[in-house]
Amino acid sequence: MMWIALALIVWAAAFALNVFLVRNKAPGVGYLVPVIFGLTLLFVWEGFVRGFGISPVLLPPPSAIGAALVSKTHILWEDLVQTFFKGALSGYIIGCGSAFVIALLIDRSPFLQRGLLPVGNFIAALPIVGLAPIMVMWFGFDWQSKAAVVVAMVFFPMLVNTVQGLQATEAMQRDLMRTYAASYWQTLVNLRLPAAMPFIFNGLKIATTLALIGAIVAEFFGSPIKGMGFRISTEVGKLALDMVWAEITVAALLGSAFYGTVALFEKRMTFWHPSQRH
Amino acid sequence: MTDPIPSQPETADAVITASDLNLTFQTNDGPVHALKDVNLTINKGDFVSFIGPSGCGKTTFLRVVADLEQPTGGQVTVNGVSPEEARKARAYGYVFQAAGLLPWRTIGGNIRVPLEIMGYSKAEQADRVRRVLELVHLDQFEKKFPWQLSGGMQQRASIARALSFDADILLMDEPFGALDEIVRDHLNEQLLELWGTTGKTIGFVTHSIPEAVYLSTKIVVMSPRPGRITDVIESTLPRERPLEIRDTPEFIEIAHRVREGLREGHA
Numbered sequence: 001m002m003w004i005a006l007a008l009i010v011w012a013a014a015f016a017l018n019v020f021l022v023r024n025k026a027p028g029v030g031y032l033v034p035v036i037f038g039l040t041l042l043f044v045w046e047g048f049v050r051g052f053g054i055s056p057v058l059l060p061p062p063s064a065i066g067a068a069l070v071s072k073t074h075i076l077w078e079d080l081v082q083t084f085f086k087g088a089l090s091g092y093i094i095g096c097g098s099a100f101v102i103a104l105l106i107d108r109s110p111f112l113q114r115g116l117l118p119v120g121n122f123i124a125a126l127p128i129v130g131l132a133p134i135m136v137m138w139f140g141f142d143w144q145s146k147a148a149v150v151v152a153m154v155f156f157p158m159l160v161n162t163v164q165g166l167q168a169t170e171a172m173q174r175d176l177m178r179t180y181a182a183s184y185w186q187t188l189v190n191l192r193l194p195a196a197m198p199f200i201f202n203g204l205k206i207a208t209t210l211a212l213i214g215a216i217v218a219e220f221f222g223s224p225i226k227g228m229g230f231r232i233s234t235e236v237g238k239l240a241l242d243m244v245w246a247e248i249t250v251a252a253l254l255g256s257a258f259y260g261t262v263a264l265f266e267k268r269m270t271f272w273h274p275s276q277r278h
Numbered sequence: 279m280t281d282p283i284p285s286q287p288e289t290a291d292a293v294i295t296a297s298d299l300n301l302t303f304q305t306n307d308g309p310v311h312a313l314k315d316v317n318l319t320i321n322k323g324d325f326v327s328f329i330g331p332s333g334c335g336k337t338t339f340l341r342v343v344a345d346l347e348q349p350t351g352g353q354v355t356v357n358g359v360s361p362e363e364a365r366k367a368r369a370y371g372y373v374f375q376a377a378g379l380l381p382w383r384t385i386g387g388n389i390r391v392p393l394e395i396m397g398y399s400k401a402e403q404a405d406r407v408r409r410v411l412e413l414v415h416l417d418q419f420e421k422k423f424p425w426q427l428s429g430g431m432q433q434r435a436s437i438a439r440a441l442s443f444d445a446d447i448l449l450m451d452e453p454f455g456a457l458d459e460i461v462r463d464h465l466n467e468q469l470l471e472l473w474g475t476t477g478k479t480i481g482f483v484t485h486s487i488p489e490a491v492y493l494s495t496k497i498v499v500m501s502p503r504p505g506r507i508t509d510v511i512e513s514t515l516p517r518e519r520p521l522e523i524r525d526t527p528e529f530i531e532i533a534h535r536v537r538e539g540l541r542e543g544h545a
Binding site: 172179186272 | 344345346365366367368370371372374375376378380381382391392394395396423425
């Protein structure tokens with residue numbers, strides 16, 4: 001009972017503190033308020049789990065998750081390297097890179113546009129739970145099969161966005177390039193690629209989350225004894241839910257950081273776009 | 279109906295000639311005669327305005343000269359060669375209805391686009407950018423982005439861009455159509471000044487009678503369905519033209535003739 005009371009008191013106190021900070025326009029209030037809110041949430045979670053005696057299998061307290069994060073950092077890091085850097089990132093680069101190149105080819109040829117876009121769509125529609133075991137058969141248990149799943153997942157959104165982006169120029173701007181007697185490549189580099197950038201970055205951003213999900217889920221269907229997906233599936237079996245939550249925490253932070261990095265590049269490269277001008 | 283315009287004799291300094299030019303667009307609603315039997319000669323140093331209602335083919339004519347549309351009949355020469363060869367020789371600069379500046383490049387960067395494509399050296403590029411920006415009075419704005427400038431300034435920058443590679447011909451498709459009257463007057467004055475100093479041959483499409491009369495040495499009046507020339511008026515105004523010239527009887531007389539030509543075309 002004491003934990004519940006404490007949790008409620010801390011909640012009310014933190015609420016009051018935030019209101020106080022906002023009213024007085026304290027320096028750094030824009031950062032302080034969300035941090036206080038987040039800490040309060042964790043504390044209330046902790047208090048309720050303890051106070052109501054919730055089984056750690058259902059919901060471990062944040063302190064247990066924190067302990068797992070600290071005591072098993074080396075395992076988490078090893079999993080992260082395996083799943084993110086080897087599986088997701090290499091698949092992301094290969095998938096997005098090849099989609100970009102094929103988008104350029106499609107753009108030059110209406111024949112390919114009719115032929116390849118439906119194929120891309122077809123691949124995107126394949127269920128990952130069917131695709132992953134096949135990729136494991138083809139490419140083995142290690143990260144290569146995960147990268148292959150990621151390639152299949154990110155390829156289509158990247159392709160569609162890039163193709164659309166390459167069509168985003170105005171007829172007048174293309175005419176202008178024609179009056180300069182500009183070559184295909186000159187027009188591409190000077191006009192069409194820059195104009196396509198907002199679309200390309202949309203594809204890249206969507207692909208970040210898809211890549212991480214794909215790499216994690218693919219590990220459920222066979223992997224070496226490391227990796228975030230592998231860890232989640234085996235720790236669930238051992239009812240070590242604190243470790244599962246620790247992996248989820250890492251995945252969430254990683255996914256946000258990945259997306260944030262791409263968004264940062266986007267901001268720098270498409271500063272001229274109305275959506276980025278402030 | 280007016281009498282057909284006799285094809286004019288080709289003179290030695292003809293820059294653009296069109297003889298029996300026809301262009302028919304095939305649309306879902308049947309063929310559209312954008313240009314029918316157009317004959318015209320534009321001489322070196324001429325300032326020629328094309329005026330007429332929408333659909334009279336004035337823009338289409340300019341686009342044919344620029345090799346942006348292909349005629350379905352007749353002959354066009356630019357500098358004595360076909361429009362395609364002239365385009366590849368970068369014989370003209372084209373100014374569109376909208377400025378069409380690339381938003382990811384600065385004003386200076388936009389003017390460098392044609393220069394980069396045409397392979398000028400870095401030093402030459404910088405030199406030319408500075409020169410044309412001075413010409414259109416935008417020298418303070420080289421480092422600004424297009425979206426930081428007003429519409430009139432953007433259009434001036436697009437004119438600077440068309441001037442940057444020193445083509446002898448300037449083709450302008452309603453460049454001031456979207457601007458207000460005051461800015462327009464100002465840009466008209468500047469354009470005349472520029473024409474005076476550079477001696478370029480200018481083809482200028484407009485909706486406005488005063489603009490056409492004020493700017494041109496020759497006014498081509500066109501009418502729609504099918505797009506054709508109904509009158510070609512040689513201006514008697516001197517080349518030096520202050521804005522006040524628009525109140526002189528001579529100016530009003532020419533404007534009247536243009537209006538008559540437009541009305542006839544409509545009947």
